[in-house]
Amino acid sequence: MENINRDIESENENVNFNARIDLSPLQQAVEAIKTEIGKVIVGQEEFVEFMIISILANGHTLIEGVPGVAKTITAKLIAKTLNVDFSRIQFTPDLMPSDILGTSVFNVKTNEFEFKKGPIFSNIVLIDEINRSPAKTQAALFEVMAERQITIDGIHHDMQPPFLVFATQNPIEQEGTYRLPEAQLDRFLFKIDVNYPNLEEEIAIITGNHQRKDVIDFDAIQPILTADKIAEYQNTIKDILVEDHLISYIASIVINTRNNPNLYLGASPRASIAILNAAKANAAINGRDFVTPDDIKRCAKGVLNHRLVLTPEREMEGFTTEKVVSQILETIEIPR
Structure with a gap:
């Protein structure tokens, strides 16, 4: 009788497994994006993967790194693999909110004001050196990043999905920069730290640049996903299973x-919701329709690092938020 029960349970498990989400098209799309990026970018696998996770989780990304580590180029290449509208905004100290959002212009023919949309009205928006503009301009992004709409002269203007902001900043140079407030940092799903390449990667970068004759052919990058496919995969992510003990x-x-x-x-x-959504996307790109503790641990660092503020004492001692997050993840018992 016990053997029969085991057989029945085994058959039920197979039925349940067969009825799960088919993630193979999503995985194939992710691999295709990585292949296209790899035509130009050497290394930076984690950077690229986290960018893809942020797209699938429908979250904005803050990219931080010293000059010359391909932050902007990688973001542009990822945007090229998506067959959607793209705009780039270079933040400067004299940039005004209307330069980003748009402004109302008087039309002498109709005797009425018409709203002229700014560059924020796009699907993928790359903001270069976001900390170069003062608080007034940075604040113009609050509503559009959180609610994917802007309000001008009392009229709401919705962003067309997908709407994602990729923003870069330099952590070293402080002169002429304005630190992003915590309220704005909280609107970014991830903060990705882009590090220097190792020796082998550096050699490959130099060799590739020499072979390309210092030219990057952006037209060689093939679009992989359309707006409809992005929306479809974002909805698929929502169906990834998360057990109560993982919540x-x-x-x-x-x-x-x-x-x-x-x-x-x-x-x-x-931040809790961001970890949940990012962990779902991480599970999906690895071919799993269920979240594991490793998915949560991997995504928690990118989600939490920019949202936490150290005490003045710990900051003076040279502590970092990355170290605190690592300690927290080591301290809390992993559910089995």
Whole structure:
């Protein structure tokens, strides 16, 4: 009788497995995007993968790194693999909110004001050196990043999906920059730190540049995903299975940031939701329709690092938010 029950349970498991989400088209699309990026970019696999995760999770991304590590080029290449509208905005100290959002212009023919859309009205918006503009201009992004709409003269203008902001900033140079406020940092799903390449990657970069004769052919990058496919895959991510004990695990991580003696400011509930969505996307690109603790741990660092503020004492001691997040992940028991 026990053998019969085991056979029945095994058959049920096979039925359930066969009825799960088919993630092979999504995985193939992700690999195709990586292949297209690899035509130009050497290394930076984690950077590219986190960018893809942010697209699937429908979240904005802050890219931080020293000059010359291909932050902007990689973001442009990823945008090229998506068959959607793209715009780039170079932030400068004299940039005004109307330069981004648009402005109302008086039409002498109709005797009425007409709204002229700014460059923010696009699907993928690359903001180069976002910390170069003052608070007034940075604040213009608050509503559009959080609600994917802007309000001009009391009229709401919706962004066409997908709407994603990729923003870069330089962590080293402080002269002529304006630190992003915590309220704006919280609107980014990820902050991705782009590091220097290793020796082998550096050699490959130099060799590739020499062979291309210092020319990057952006037209050689083939579009992989359309707006409809992006929306389809974003909806697929929402169906990824997350067990209750893993939801509790995410909550425990975020709650710990609020009670941590090393931190002056912890993470908000928006961070909890961001970890959840990013973990789902990470599971999907790895061919799983269920989230594991490793998905959560991998995504938690990119989600939390820019949302936390150290106490002045810990900051003076040379602590980093990355170290605090690592300690939290090591401390909290991983659910089995």
